Amino acid sequence: MRIAPVSLSVFVECCRSAVGSLAAHRLRSFLTTLGVVIGVASIVAVVALLGGLQTAIASQFAGLGGTSLAISALTPVEDALQGRRVRLTDEDLELVQTRVDGVSNVTPLVVIHDEIHYGAHSTVSQIRGTTQSYQDVYNRFPAKGRFLSPADDRQRRRVCVIGERTGESLGMGEDPIGQFIGLAGEWCRVVGVMERGGELLGASSDHHVLLPYQTMRSMAGPHDPPDLFIHLTVADPSRRRATAERIRTLLRRAHDLDPEDQDDFRVQTAEEVAEAFDAVAGTITAFVAGMVGISLLVAGVGVMNVMLVSVTERTREIGICKALGATRHQVLLQFLIEAMTLSVLGGVIGLFVGGGIAAFVASLIPDFPAPVPPLSAAVLALVFSALVGIVFGVLPAMRAARLDPIEALRHD
Amino acid sequence: MPLIRLQGVSKRYDVGGNTVAALDNVDLSVARGQRVAIVGSSGSGKSTLLGLIGCLDTPTSGEYVLNGRDVSVQDGRRLARIRNAEIGFVFQSFHLLPRLTALGNVMQPLVYGGVSMRERRRLALAALSRVGLHDRANHLPSQLSGGQRQRVAMARAFVTRPSIVLADEPTGNLDSTATAQVMDLLDTMHGDGQTILIVTHEADIASRCERTVELADGRVVRDEGT
Numbered sequence: 001m002r003i004a005p006v007s008l009s010v011f012v013e014c015c016r017s018a019v020g021s022l023a024a025h026r027l028r029s030f031l032t033t034l035g036v037v038i039g040v041a042s043i044v045a046v047v048a049l050l051g052g053l054q055t056a057i058a059s060q061f062a063g064l065g066g067t068s069l070a071i072s073a074l075t076p077v078e079d080a081l082q083g084r085r086v087r088l089t090d091e092d093l094e095l096v097q098t099r100v101d102g103v104s105n106v107t108p109l110v111v112i113h114d115e116i117h118y119g120a121h122s123t124v125s126q127i128r129g130t131t132q133s134y135q136d137v138y139n140r141f142p143a144k145g146r147f148l149s150p151a152d153d154r155q156r157r158r159v160c161v162i163g164e165r166t167g168e169s170l171g172m173g174e175d176p177i178g179q180f181i182g183l184a185g186e187w188c189r190v191v192g193v194m195e196r197g198g199e200l201l202g203a204s205s206d207h208h209v210l211l212p213y214q215t216m217r218s219m220a221g222p223h224d225p226p227d228l229f230i231h232l233t234v235a236d237p238s239r240r241r242a243t244a245e246r247i248r249t250l251l252r253r254a255h256d257l258d259p260e261d262q263d264d265f266r267v268q269t270a271e272e273v274a275e276a277f278d279a280v281a282g283t284i285t286a287f288v289a290g291m292v293g294i295s296l297l298v299a300g301v302g303v304m305n306v307m308l309v310s311v312t313e314r315t316r317e318i319g320i321c322k323a324l325g326a327t328r329h330q331v332l333l334q335f336l337i338e339a340m341t342l343s344v345l346g347g348v349i350g351l352f353v354g355g356g357i358a359a360f361v362a363s364l365i366p367d368f369p370a371p372v373p374p375l376s377a378a379v380l381a382l383v384f385s386a387l388v389g390i391v392f393g394v395l396p397a398m399r400a401a402r403l404d405p406i407e408a409l410r411h412d
Numbered sequence: 413m414p415l416i417r418l419q420g421v422s423k424r425y426d427v428g429g430n431t432v433a434a435l436d437n438v439d440l441s442v443a444r445g446q447r448v449a450i451v452g453s454s455g456s457g458k459s460t461l462l463g464l465i466g467c468l469d470t471p472t473s474g475e476y477v478l479n480g481r482d483v484s485v486q487d488g489r490r491l492a493r494i495r496n497a498e499i500g501f502v503f504q505s506f507h508l509l510p511r512l513t514a515l516g517n518v519m520q521p522l523v524y525g526g527v528s529m530r531e532r533r534r535l536a537l538a539a540l541s542r543v544g545l546h547d548r549a550n551h552l553p554s555q556l557s558g559g560q561r562q563r564v565a566m567a568r569a570f571v572t573r574p575s576i577v578l579a580d581e582p583t584g585n586l587d588s589t590a591t592a593q594v595m596d597l598l599d600t601m602h603g604d605g606q607t608i609l610i611v612t613h614e615a616d617i618a619s620r621c622e623r624t625v626e627l628a629d630g631r632v633v634r635d636e637g638t
Contacts, residue, residue, distance in 0.1 A: 010523060017511075320509060323507075324495070324496065324521040326524050327492040328488055
C-alpha cells in the first residue's frame with residue numbers, strides 16, 4: 001500500500017480534531033490514559049531514585065579518580081557460619097604503610113555508632129576514626145575550623161570534627177568550634193565542622209563525628225576492635241593492578257593463609273565498588289521495566305477499547321468526512337493521532353507524577369540523595385507511550401478508515 | 413459533452429443468496445448547469461443512484477463518466493479526491509460535524525483539499541455570507557436552528573466550487589419558512605450556473621426544476637424536460 005502524502009495542514013487539523021474529541025469526553029479520556037500514567041510514573045520514579053543514588057556514589061568517588069584502592073575484611077562464608085569474623089588489624093595498616101611502594105594517603109577508617117551528648121542534648125551518631133588524608137580520599141573538607149592533624153593522631157588528642165547536622169541536633173548553635181561534646185565517657189573539643197555533602201556508603205551524610213584514629217583506638221579499649229577499612233591512593237594509575245597484587249601478597253602472608261585458602265580481605269578500586277552498585281541498580285531497573293512493560297500492555301488494551309468505542313460512536317461523522325473527500329489515510333491518521341495523543345498525554349502526566357513520587361520518597365528517607373530524573377528515561381517513557389498509542393490505535397483506526405461511506409452515513 | 417453520463421449502469425446487491433438490483437441498466441445524462449429533480453417512491457433506487465453519482469459507491473456494471481473522467485473504475489483514494497473536488501453534498505439531516513463551528517464545518521472540505529489555513533477561512537466566510545450566516549460563523553450546530561444548519565451545510569457543499577451539488581431531500585426536515593429559504597438558495601446557486609441534482613418526493617420542489625427524472629424499481633420510468 002502506498003502511503004499518500006499528507007499535507008501539513010491536514011496533519012494539524014487531525015491533531016486539532018483529536019484533541020477536540022478527547023476533550024469532549026474528558027473523564028473517559030482521563031480514565032483510559034490512567035494506565036499509561038501509572039506505568040510511566042512508576043518507571044520514572046524508580047529510575048530517578050536509582051539515578052540519585054548512582055550520582056551520589058559517583059560524586060563520592062569523583063575525587064578518587066582511577067587511582068584509589070579500598071581494602072576491607074572479607075570473612076569467608078564457612079567462618080561466618082561459625083560466628084567468626086575477620087578484621088583488618090593495625091599490623092595490616094602498618095604493612096600497607098611501610099611495605100608498599102608508590103602509594104600515598106594510606107587512610108585507616110573505623111566506624112562505630114554511639115551516643116554523643118552536649119549539655120542536655122544527646123543523639124546517636126556515627127563515629128569515625130581516621131587520619132588527615134581522609135579529606136583527600138573522600139574529597140570532603142571542613143567548612144569551619146580545621147581538620148584532624150597528624151599531631152592530633154600522634155598525641156591521641158581528644159579533638160573531633162563534626163558534621164553540620166550533628167551540631168544542629170545537639171543544639172550547639174552557630175559556632176560549635178571550641179565546645180566540648182561527650183562520647184564514650186570522654187570529652188572531645190570540636191575543632192572543625194565538615195562541609196555539607198552527600199556521602200552515602202556507610203554514612204548518613206552531615207551527621208557524624210570524626211576522631212583521630214589513634215584517639216579512637218585508645219578510647220575503644222580492649223574490646224573487640226571495630227572493623228577497619230584502609231583507603232589509599234596509587235601514585236601511578238597504570239600500576240594500580242600491580243599494587244593491588246602486592247598488597248594481596250603481603251596480607252596473605254601476614255594472615256598466614258595457605259595457598260588453597262581464599263583471601264580473607266578484599267582489595268577493590270573505587271570503580272569496582274561503584275560497578276557493584278550499578279549492577280544491582282541495573283537489575284532493579286530491568287525488573288521494574290518488565291513490570292512497566294506489562295502495565296503498558298494492559299493500558300494499551302484500554303486505549304484500544306476506548307478507541308473502538310469512539311469509532312463506533314462516530315461512525316456517521318466518519319461517513320460525513322468521507323463524503324466531504326477525506327481519504328482512508330486521512331481518517332486513519334486522525335484516529336491514530338487521537339490514540340497517540342491519549343497515550344502520550346498519559347506519558348507526560350506519568351513523567352511528572354513519577355518525578356513527584358521520587359521527590360516525595362527521597363524526602364521521606366533521611367539523607368537520601370536528591371533523585372535525578374534521567375533524560376533518557378523521560379525520552380524512553382514518551383517514546384514508549386507513543387508506541388503504545390500507535391500499536392493499539394492501528395486496529396480502531398483501520399476500522400474507521402475502512403468504513404463504507406454510504407453505510408456510515410446511514411448509521412444512527 | 414454532458415457533465416454526467418451514465419451508460420447501462422447497474423448496482424446489484426447479494427441478499428441472502430438472491431441478487432437484488434437496486435439500479436438496473438440506467439442511462440442518464442446531465443448537462444452542465446441543469447437542475448434535475450429525481451423522484452420516485454422509497455426503494456426505487458434514488459439513494460443508490462445518488463450514491464453512485466456522488467462517487468460514494470461504484471456501479472456493479474456499466475460506465476459512469478463525470479466531467480470527462482471515467483469514475484466507475486477508480487480506487488478509493490481517487491474517489492475521495494473526486495468527491496472532494498467535484499461534488500457537494502446536502503443531506504436531509506444536515507450531517508454537520510457536531511464539534512466544529514459553522515465556520516469549521518464549511519472549512520472542512522477545504523482541509524481535505526489541502527487549501528491553506530488563511531485561504532480556507534476566507535473562502536468559508538464568503539460562503540457563509542452567501543447563505544446569510546456570516547454572523548453565525550462561530551456557533552456550533554447545536555446552537556443553530558434546523559434551517560440555519562441546512563444553510564451551513566449548503567455553504568459547505570459549494571465552498572469548493574464543485575461540478576455538481578447533490579441534495580438528498582434537502583427540505584425533508586424543515587418547516588415551510590426554512591424550506592423556502594433553502595429553495596431560494598438553490599435557485600440562486602442554479603442561477604449562478606451550478607449543476608444541481610435534487611432527490612425529493614415533494615411535487616412543488618420537483619416543479620421548480622426544469623427536468624424531472626422518475627425512478628421505479630431501479631429503472632428510469634420518466635424523464636421530462638430534457
